[in-house]
Amino acid sequence: MSYSSFVLLTVLISYFEESLSTSCVVDQFNVKKGFDQKRYAGKWYALAKKDPEGLFLQDNISAEYFVDDEGTLTASSKGRVKLFGFWVICADMTAQYNVPNPQEPGKMEMIYQGLASYLSSGDDHHWVIDTDYDNYAITYACRRQKADGTCDDGYALVFSRNPHGLPPNIQRIVRRKQEEICLSGQFEPVLQSGACP
Known part of the structure; x- marks a missing residue:
């Protein structure tokens, strides 16, 4: 290999690595344009998830979203969780959402609370990456970012209106959306057995 070919190859590799890291910068992720809370409202079933660090719902995860007369989005969610490494129970959570920038309604802040003292509470970003409102939705949250803007601890869920799955085209x-948020291959399936109705 000639010296000029080596230099060109080095520059191309450097450019490729830089473009990859830039595409994984959380603040550059696209969310659903013109997100409509009213169309999003209703029952969703988690089919796949990428867990964050710490305690997280294990399976039979569902969320029901509501929009009140003032336009506030809230949710009630359920799912099984394993406590103390052996005790599996159905847990209930509630959440309220705030849209800090009306120009980006798909980027919300979520304040959540477990309905029992052993469940966590707090606030996370809650971004609707994509949805067609009738079949699927992909949500994303980054709890902690690295200095380079990529996510150090985050989670994502693939939801469906149908607990039995999504058609191949969806x-x-x-x-494709999982790739866009740099989580391709990191999702695990979520069992929907009806254990937490």
């Missing part, structure tokens, strides 16, 4: 859309 699965392709979901996989």
Whole structure:
């Protein structure tokens, strides 16, 4: 290999690595344009998830979203969680959402509370990466960012209106969106057995 070919290859590799890291900067992720809370309201079932660090719902995860007369979005969610390494129970959570920038309604802040003292509470970003409102939704939260703007601790969920899965054409859309948020291959399936009605 000639010296000029080596230099060109080095520059191309450097550019490729930089473009990859830039695409994973959380603040550059696209969310659903013109997100409509009223169309989003209703029941959703988690089909796949990427867990954050710490305690997180294990399976049979569902969320029901409501929009009140003032336009405030709230949710009630359920799912099984394992406590103390062996005790599996159905847990209930509630959340309220705030849209800090009306120009980006898909980027929300979520204040959540477990309905029992052993469940966590706090606030996270809650971004609706994509949805068609009738079949699927992909949500994302980054709890802690690295200095370079990529996510150090985050989670994401793939939701469906149907607890039994998504058709192949929508699965392709979901996989593409998982790549766009740099989580391709990091999701695990969520069991929906009806254990937490």
